[in-house]
Amino acid sequence: MAQGTQGKGAATPTLWDRTRQLAAQEILQTALRLFTQQGYEETTIAQIAREAGVSQRTLFRYFGTKEDLIGGSEERFVTLLTETVREQPVDADAWEALRAAFKAALSLHATPEEALERFRLVHHTDSLRAAYLGKRVRCQEELLPLLEARLAASGTNRGQARAIVATAFACFDAATATWLDGNGQGDILDLYDQGLAAVRS
Amino acid sequence: MAQGTQGKGAATPTLWDRTRQLAAQEILQTALRLFTQQGYEETTIAQIAREAGVSQRTLFRYFGTKEDLIGGSEERFVTLLTETVREQPVDADAWEALRAAFKAALSLHATPEEALERFRLVHHTDSLRAAYLGKRVRCQEELLPLLEARLAASGTNRGQARAIVATAFACFDAATATWLDGNGQGDILDLYDQGLAAVRS
DNA sequence: GCCCGAGTGGCAGTGACTGCCAAGACTCCT
């Protein structure tokens, strides 16, 4: 499905898929525009489809749910985090690895302004926030086995590893919330460090 | 709406409201039974209403959403947590206050078996888990101002307070997940303590 | 020219949820 016809490799962007890419882009932009203009709940799939020039049916083939129109497919997010963690040097502990992963995740956003707008939208829409949190815990579960390896040495058990991962994500969310409170002032990663410092006495 | 006609006080359970109570109870039990029997997604509102002997419309008047049929209204939960935090002695720090609140929350479940079943259901159903997480962050936001008072003394700023609250809840969730992994072995609060200990070095 | 496979659109259907209106149940007042 994600692959081209033969999946020959990297050498076949197929000229077909390029059109698909473009259509997806168009839908995404239209959706984001309408969401920020009139709010998430107030925007219907029908409207997005109409303004993007595709049928509802096609829109749902590109993006499985309305929530997927914000923040993109979670796959990309998850793989970025797991890859980053995997790439960390072996002598880096779990906390450092997680921090690096968050840093990488933040770099996904084109500009701070765009990130601010998107975060605000997610944060202020109950259903979107719930969906985001769901993705987040799925992320945590993916990351857990990777980090357990780094923690096993120091006699940390599975439950404790889970608590550590959960805490890192919680502090990241807290940092994001605080950053939103201040209308994008300062650096999220700094806020994360401050929060974690307070937690760890 | 929640109050009787005149709201005369505690002496008027109105005999009317008692019927309401009973109906709500009936619906709740029916829903929980069907959910555990055939799964959450596979159970329709129509079926619950039919088997509970009320109309769909009435069911939605008692419980605003399908998710509310599990874990009850978040109000009760939130007030229990906030009340407990407020009741903590002034010399208790934020961590102790939060721990006490979690302990109180756990005591809401009739039996560990019932809690296990319910947790499993929520944990294994994406939409339910998302809804739970949404309620959870709303809880955190309610608790934040209460705990800020206890933290202000030690030079903790707002962002850090948020991180601390978020961490406590994250560790509580992690403890619950671990408890579920072990099919209800051990005590959730113990697991919470262990997780938090690992986090705080 | 013909077929083939993939992408698309339309249509009907499901399920959660809401607004509206009429009928019944209970309370209060006279």
Next chain:
DNA sequence: AGGAGTCTTGGCAGTCACTGCCACTCGGGC
């Protein structure tokens, strides 16, 4: 007791996200 006013309930129709099905179209290989 009788009637007015209020609260609760049920049914109905409608909205919206989402899915399955089928027919159409488009580009490429024979």
